[in-house]
Amino acid sequence: MTNKWRSKEVLRVLFLLFLGQVVSFNLAITAFCSSLLVDLGVYLPLTQSLFNYALLALVYGCVLLYRRQRLLVPWYWYIPLGFIDVQGNYLVIKAFQYSSITSVTILDCWTIPWVMILTWIFIKTRYSLWQFLGAAVCVAGLGLVLLSDAGIAGGGGDKPLLGDLLVIIGTLCYAMSNVGEEYCVKKKDLVEVISMLGVFGLLVSVCEISIVERKTLEEVKWTAEIISLFAGFALSTFMFYSLVPFVLKMSGATLFNLSLLTSDMWAVVIRIFFYHQQVDWLYYLAFGVVALGLIIYSVTTGGDPAPTTANADGELDIQYEALSQESAASGNEVLTA
Template sequence: MVPWYWYLALAIVDVQGNYLIVKAYQYTSITSVTLLDCWTIPWVIILTWIALGTRYSPWQFVGAAVCVLGLGLVLLSDVGVSGGGGSKPIIGDTLVIAGTVCYAFSNVGEEFCVKRKDRVELLAMLGIFGVLVGTCEIAVLERKDLESVKWSATMICLFGGFAAATFLFYTVVPFVMKMSGATLFNLSLLTSDMWAVAIRVFFYHDQVDWLYYLAFGLVAIGLIIYSVKENNTANGGDPEALQYERIPQESSAVNGQHETCSDTNTERA
């Protein structure tokens, strides 16, 4: 049984993470936001190690470190070495990194809840509390900006498209958390970087600095290292390097099922 206040806490950190990330778009470029959003990965690794008892192989740490190195190049560009884009890129980058901390707590908490309870309850409770928290935050922090919006057919379609994409994203997330966990989920999101660069170049006609391409290359290499080592472990590698371990409640349930099956087979014999 997952207490209701767990879902409330998850909703608070998730809404706050989304708020900080969206706010960052006012100050920095879409490419910087998308790449720096991957800072969620190291935070998730730390939290899953501490809270869920997840263990990683040394090569998986190397892969994650290479990803973080690539993201560091984005910060280097936005500081002004090569020109990052945006009105206040440092403030925007700081907001993104703060948002990734909230995302990490939210993702690890969702993994914990979805493995203790069913996905439907997680979606329902997170949706209910998320609406309440989001409404209160808009009323306090963004009321004047919301009142100043000039509504048009284009604006309504944009908001509708964003809402539909977000709904689909949050509907799929629990399934991924159940199958692979928070770390691989966030690593898989790195593919969004490719789309961010493409949109910036072809739709906004912006010039993408060469450091962004180098950063994207490092992130891709790090993802490959991490994924290959994870697959090797899953296919019979060192058992001590297993990436995901069952949480205590899940292990107890599985052991109970094994004992029941053994008793049944004994009776049939």
């Protein structure tokens, strides 16, 4: 019986590792598609996210309509949530126009300290000294990325510091979205939050596209390559939004955070083999420092709910940890991004 239990546990861990890598690979694909679109001269960050929100609204909205249940959270609360989420996606995708793919993916981890600050102030979440130490180590690693992009060690991109600044502001939007979702999820309906995020994210994107990107959109010469990159970005982002809650539910924050670290390495591999660019040694050092910080933070997570991690689309990786934690709590009573 003991050997049988151990074999099942090993298979479960291997399955979780596989799912974690699927999520991580999807995160890297979104960064790759965004970077390649910029190389082709297509600067449409809002339009890129539009198709993802449309898929979320269509798929999860149909599930919500099939249930024929009333919203557990008033619909107007989802308006600022969708607005902030769209801004986070816009800023991070926009950063690919100025900075390298490795800088953007590593700086996505800046979401962790933002989330800790916001949840500590507004939700009164209490963190241990080890968790603060882990976040501080992560910030130190991110500082190495800024140091490299400042030109001391040769960063990539036309305006790397501007790109880094856009990512940092974008992760603040992700963190605000995460805190708002944590409040909504207290009503304990995962499908409602994802579907409403898709609906209002879609509406906000359409409004902003008509103001900001309409002329640029009209000038784009749509080729099969550009269309395929838009489709790849939408599908990979949709998969990321959809898989993260289940990975978090089954594995918890520690394994999920460690799995997402490989998305940065996927980005490094893409930069070396696809763009034929040399990655400075500071990037590897930054990755190691960020990995150490996330390990310290994750393994010292206590009983208090503490949303951790991001994504590049960041968005995509911090939001659903809160969703998963709340869902798991409701499952014990009677079930991220």
